[in-house]
Amino acid sequence: MVPDLDDLGYPRAVLLALTFVVALAVVVGASTSGAAFGAFNSQWDGASDLRAEAGAVDTGSVLLRDTARYETVNASDAVSVVLSPDRAYSAEESEHIRRFVERGGTLVVAEDVGPGGNELLRAVGASARLDGRPLRDDRYNFRSPALPVANNVTNATNATNATWLKTERLTLNYGTVVRPNGSEVLLRSSEYGYLDENGNDALDDGETIGSYPVVTAESVGEGRVVVVSDSSALINAMLDRPGNQAFVRGLFADFDRVLLDYSHTEDLPPLALAVLVVRESAWLQLLVVGALAGGVDYWARRAETGRDGGLAAVRRRVGVGETTTPAFDDDAARAYLRRMHPEWDEERISRVVHARRRRD
Known part of the structure; x- marks a missing residue:
């Protein structure tokens, strides 16, 4: 699930930015050569x-x-x-x-x-x-x-x-x-x-x-x-x-x-060498495509789970089961979300409640 920047504190934002810079440096270093x-x-x-x-x-x-x-x-x-x-x-x-x-x-x-x-x-x-x-x-x-x-x-x-x-x-x-x-x-x-x-x-x-x-x-x-x-x-x-x-x-x-x-x-840079090796092997190409497809499917499932996970507790607290569809208590849901996420504003709480209502 893609993190919401509103939920990130300053230390986490700095860590995320540093991680991105380091990852970019690694990719550039692995794809270029000084020879x-x-x-x-x-x-x-x-x-x-x-x-x-x-x-x-x-x-x-x-x-x-x-x-x-x-x-x-x-x-x-x-x-x-x-x-x-x-x-x-x-x-x-x-x-x-x-x-x-x-x-x-x-x-x-x-x-x-x-x-x-x-x-x-x-x-x-x-x-x-x-x-x-x-x-x-x-x-x-x-x-x-x-x-x-x-x-x-x-x-x-x-x-x-x-x-x-x-x-x-x-x-x-x-x-x-x-x-x-x-x-x-x-x-x-x-x-x-x-x-x-x-x-x-x-x-x-x-x-x-x-x-x-x-x-x-x-x-x-x-x-x-x-x-x-x-x-x-x-x-x-x-x-x-x-x-x-x-x-x-x-x-x-x-x-x-x-x-x-x-x-x-020269010895080719690692990333360029990896690309050339894959280009020369049909089996490796199939393996890479399969791995990418699996990764995309896994990410999509995790994202869906992340969207559902935050409201699963709401469903349980307000008496809405996974297999039943009783009336959804908006006020109870809002009260629960205010207690669990005091940093959220009313607009965001309303969006979450409405999303759950549409899903049910």
Whole structure:
């Protein structure tokens, strides 16, 4: 039964408000994540906006926790994004992804310094590799040489089906470059880019200025592999930087499904994980629906009992039984309610008595 605020004293009201705040905090904490690149992290270093971009182009998104799911999707209508994996894919896991690409799927590997990206590229049969050395550009950048703006676009070819490339630039965030090894270069840095070999944030003797590849694409089987030399280019704080949102939307727009591969990155928040587990199991869905239906029925019965319980004593005191319907003594009922509930006003007492009369 929903409590009447008139019956709540100040301490109870404070306790109720505190309980609500704590419950809300628990729900929010269980449904969000602070992990870098996290799909449920809405902070600057999260990737919640990347998940939202799929909806912006009317494309559904799926969070993959298990690479076996690659075997069940229509590969030709799907693009998978792997952001800076924390650990290496096993041989079996890599095989799931390789078969997805060979069946016509598009795999996007966005990485900069970690070894996981190159290991995955090797496992799926791609030739491109990530260099690992930081790219800087003292002339064409977004507020800092460490955020170079790649503005050299290569015309797409039929070999890699890269007509999706709708942007004229891409802004990196402490990214690296791609060694194409025969793959097609789609985006390059400006002619003023250089690799900071010693990491001193300056152009030194022996560090060559030039235009370096930052995005490549290549055909593998019936599908293709796209390599982006900076996973940070796709985080929340970077999607509104020059060219980045257009890059993502162009990449997603041609597909019916975006697969966000989190099988080797963050631990999903508990509430989000629970929702995903239920979605993947028909039996759990039936169990949850049954539990909700039972809960609603129980609550309704309790509410009905609560409404009846307060007047059951009135019925007994005034001589009205559960199975008999003698005349209802309004004055006796009012007198009883005044004694039992001195805090109630006359209007409320009258409402209770009249409700009992209508019920009888």
